[in-house]
Amino acid sequence: MIEELERYYSYQFEDELLKEIQDIAVYRVIPEGFTIMDIGDTITHMPLILSGAIKVIREDEKGDDLVLYFVEQGDTCAMTITCCMGEAKSEIRAITETPTKLLMIPVQKMQAWMHKYKTWQSFILQSYHERMRELLEAIDSIAFLRMDERLFKYLRDKAIVNRNDLINTTHQEIAHDLHTSRVVVSRLLKKLEQENKIRLQRNNIKLLDL
DNA sequence: ACATTAAGTGATT
DNA sequence: AATCACTTAATGT
Numbered sequence: 001m002i003e004e005l006e007r008y009y010s011y012q013f014e015d016e017l018l019k020e021i022q023d024i025a026v027y028r029v030i031p032e033g034f035t036i037m038d039i040g041d042t043i044t045h046m047p048l049i050l051s052g053a054i055k056v057i058r059e060d061e062k063g064d065d066l067v068l069y070f071v072e073q074g075d076t077c078a079m080t081i082t083c084c085m086g087e088a089k090s091e092i093r094a095i096t097e098t099p100t101k102l103l104m105i106p107v108q109k110m111q112a113w114m115h116k117y118k119t120w121q122s123f124i125l126q127s128y129h130e131r132m133r134e135l136l137e138a139i140d141s142i143a144f145l146r147m148d149e150r151l152f153k154y155l156r157d158k159a160i161v162n163r164n165d166l167i168n169t170t171h172q173e174i175a176h177d178l179h180t181s182r183v184v185v186s187r188l189l190k191k192l193e194q195e196n197k198i199r200l201q202r203n204n205i206k207l208l209d210l
Numbered sequence: 211a212c213a214t215t216a217a218g219t220g221a222t223t
Numbered sequence: 224a225a226t227c228a229c230t231t232a233a234t235g236t
Contacts, residue, residue, distance in 0.1 A: 146224095147224065171217065172216075180224075180225080181224080181225060183217095183218090183219090183225075183226075184224060184225070184226095186216090186218060186219090190217090200217085202216060202232080202233055203233095
């Protein structure tokens with residue numbers, strides 16, 4: 001038995017389902033910064049995250065991207081669920097934020113299990129609901145929050161998925177994720193530092209106000 | 211010592 | 224909030 005599967009999912013899935021997952025799913029260990037799914041890719045498997053975290057990015061025609069949200073242990077990708085309704089392609093890009101362990105389940109199986117296992121069905125519906133919530137949050141954040149609040153939310157989310165309040169990144173990378181300019185990020189970070197919410201160093205940011 | 215990359219800042223739109 | 228232009232600081236070779 002894959003230890004992580006046992007540890008994180010045994011309480012919500014019946015033994016028979018766990019066994020099926022184990023027999024069918026492909027176990028993968030993925031390093032940080034790896035694109036596991038890109039825009040336009042045909043979705044053949046759904047990922048079940050055992051550990052680590054993944055950054056979900058949306059991109060426009062011009063190639064400008066924007067981080068929508070992070071997914072972590074116990075989550076799955078909502079995109080795959082939608083895609084099971086038909087032969088669809090991914091609308092998002094998923095990049096590993098930290099080294100990640102996951103199980104790849106063929107979409108046909110995930111469909112079959114929807115009918116076969118009640119626990120699976122509620123798991124899928126539940127995570128779909130959760131993703132929908134996060135998506136709405138992302139919309140709110142873009143539409144209603146000012147840049148400084150978006151930035152702080154981004155840092156907080158990043159600290160949560162990394163389980164570390166010391167964030168290793170550059171202002172440039174943050175600017176890219178939030179789709180703004182480096183200068184703006186530097187200024188706002190400086191402001192947050194003056195408010196004693198963070199501490200700035202070269203290549204890393206420490207969150208103080210959690 | 212020098213080049214490169216990251217970060218800070220004033221001024222302008 | 225974005226962009227420009229420039230400075231300063233840290234880090235690599």
